[in-house]
Amino acid sequence: MASALDSALTQFHAAADRLALGDSQRDLLTAFKTVFQTEFPVEMDDGGFRVFQGYRVLHNGARGPTKGGIRYSPDVSLDEVKALAMWMTWKCAVVGIPFGGAKGGVVVDPKSISAAELQNLTRRFTAEITPIIGPDQDIPAPDMGTNAQIMAWMMDTYSMGRGYTIPSVVTGKPIAVGGSEGRYEATGRGILYVLDEHLRDSGGVRGKSVAVHGFGNVGGVAARLLHQAGARVQYICDKDTGIYHPEGVDASSAFAFIEAGHVLADWDGVGQRIAPSEVLEAPVDVLVPASMEHVVTEANAERVRAPLIIEGANGPLTPEADEIMRRRNIPVIPDVLANAGGVTVSYFEWVQARQYLHWREEQVNEELRRLMVAAYHAVWSRCLGESGCSMREAAQWIGVERVLEATTLRGIFP
Numbered sequence: 001m002a003s004a005l006d007s008a009l010t011q012f013h014a015a016a017d018r019l020a021l022g023d024s025q026r027d028l029l030t031a032f033k034t035v036f037q038t039e040f041p042v043e044m045d046d047g048g049f050r051v052f053q054g055y056r057v058l059h060n061g062a063r064g065p066t067k068g069g070i071r072y073s074p075d076v077s078l079d080e081v082k083a084l085a086m087w088m089t090w091k092c093a094v095v096g097i098p099f100g101g102a103k104g105g106v107v108v109d110p111k112s113i114s115a116a117e118l119q120n121l122t123r124r125f126t127a128e129i130t131p132i133i134g135p136d137q138d139i140p141a142p143d144m145g146t147n148a149q150i151m152a153w154m155m156d157t158y159s160m161g162r163g164y165t166i167p168s169v170v171t172g173k174p175i176a177v178g179g180s181e182g183r184y185e186a187t188g189r190g191i192l193y194v195l196d197e198h199l200r201d202s203g204g205v206r207g208k209s210v211a212v213h214g215f216g217n218v219g220g221v222a223a224r225l226l227h228q229a230g231a232r233v234q235y236i237c238d239k240d241t242g243i244y245h246p247e248g249v250d251a252s253s254a255f256a257f258i259e260a261g262h263v264l265a266d267w268d269g270v271g272q273r274i275a276p277s278e279v280l281e282a283p284v285d286v287l288v289p290a291s292m293e294h295v296v297t298e299a300n301a302e303r304v305r306a307p308l309i310i311e312g313a314n315g316p317l318t319p320e321a322d323e324i325m326r327r328r329n330i331p332v333i334p335d336v337l338a339n340a341g342g343v344t345v346s347y348f349e350w351v352q353a354r355q356y357l358h359w360r361e362e363q364v365n366e367e368l369r370r371l372m373v374a375a376y377h378a379v380w381s382r383c384l385g386e387s388g389c390s391m392r393e394a395a396q397w398i399g400v401e402r403v404l405e406a407t408t409l410r411g412i413f414p
């Protein structure tokens with residue numbers, strides 16, 4: 001199976017072919033501004049030390065400071081971080097926020113170490129990447145395995161090095177230390193806004209049947225908001241347990257249970273227990289793959305029965321699966337558009353931190369809707385204007401064109 005970086009480069013070159021970009025333009029846009037790799041020691045609870053591997057990759061800063069999450073996972077690799085950084089560049093350009101793309105990661109299972117060790121690791125990793133991050137330079141955020149508490153430690157570590165508090169160095173912080181209202185729900189809410197707009201001519205999400213694969217920050221929040229908006233969320237799952245109910249699972253209650261630290265297997269709400277993989281093949285109006293990369297592959301793509309897919313996770317379809325959906329005329333609302341709500345509200349958090357302002361949640365959600373709906377229409381109208389074009393291609397073209405435009409306008413220094 002292709003790596004995430006192979007997928008990112010395949011998508012880029014397909015867009016570059018269509019936009020007739022030359023070799024030097026391709027080299028410019030696929031070059032990574034900074035690739036930082038470190039092996040750093042962390043003091044463990046037993047008084048000994050363990051060495052961890054960490055990465056921070058800044059892809060392209062032509063449109064502004066770079067932005068992207070930090071992932072803690074045993075499977076993190078440099079190639080994966082590079083792919084995710086590149087996707088962030090296009091994503092920020094597609095939603096029209098003034099950032100380039102970056103990503104970071106540490107090879108660690110955060111559940112396998114204590115809270116004190118997690119804090120030590122985070123503070124030491126932040127110290128390692130301090131020379132390349134900063135509110136005008138590169139702004140980390142949470143991703144898989146990291147959360148608001150970890151962002152608070154990062155912000156504190158960076159600030160202590162400078163001698164005063166710098167809240168705009170990271171986003172996704174707790175509200176008490178400069179986080180934004182609505183940030184936690186932003187990715188799921190963005191999915192709701194884009195899907196509702198796409199389905200506007202048939203009454204929006206209300207009454208539509210939905211299957212959501214993955215029940216964490218993205219999938220759980222999306223399922224809850226879709227349920228609250230009147231969709232029938234018939235299928236949900238986490239990595240071990242799927243749940244089906246023909247009238248719709250009570251996703252609000254199920255997610256409250258997960259947020260309290262439990263797993264779906266222990267939830268006593270109404271619904272039939274099924275295998276998580278069945279959720280991807282559910283006969284529903286909309287499939288939302290929101291768990292992780294590459295869950296729909298050439299092995300199961302023919303069995304997907306939903307006539308519409310909206311990507312909550314990054315890269316949940318392999319390029320082969322994407323091609324199968326195109327052949328089967330199943331539209332895919334791509335990740336760079338669909339899950340951009342998180343980075344969009346991160347941008348609002350950064351703006352608020354720089355101005356020492358705190359927006360109301362209604363204001364955050366209203367601005368989020370405005371940017372997501374505008375981005376959706378830019379992609380959709382581009383799609384309608386080009387025969388045989390998928391929404392993924394249209395989004396990729398828009399992202400690449402905007403980054404190229406900024407690069408060309410700025411020129412090459414010196």
Ligand code: NAD
Nearest residue numbers: 187214215216217218238239276291292312313314339342
């Ligand atoms: P998370 O860790 O909060 O949740 C992941 C969920 O997927 C969990 O319920 C987990 O049990 C489930 N899962 C994992 N493997 C699975 C499998 N094989 N089958 C079924 N379920 C499985 O992570 P998250 O923050 O929700 O991120 C999910 C995806 O969305 C990732 O690809 C991430 O990069 C992407 N993403 C996240 C954000 C964000 O703001 N959190 C923004 C944009 C994109």
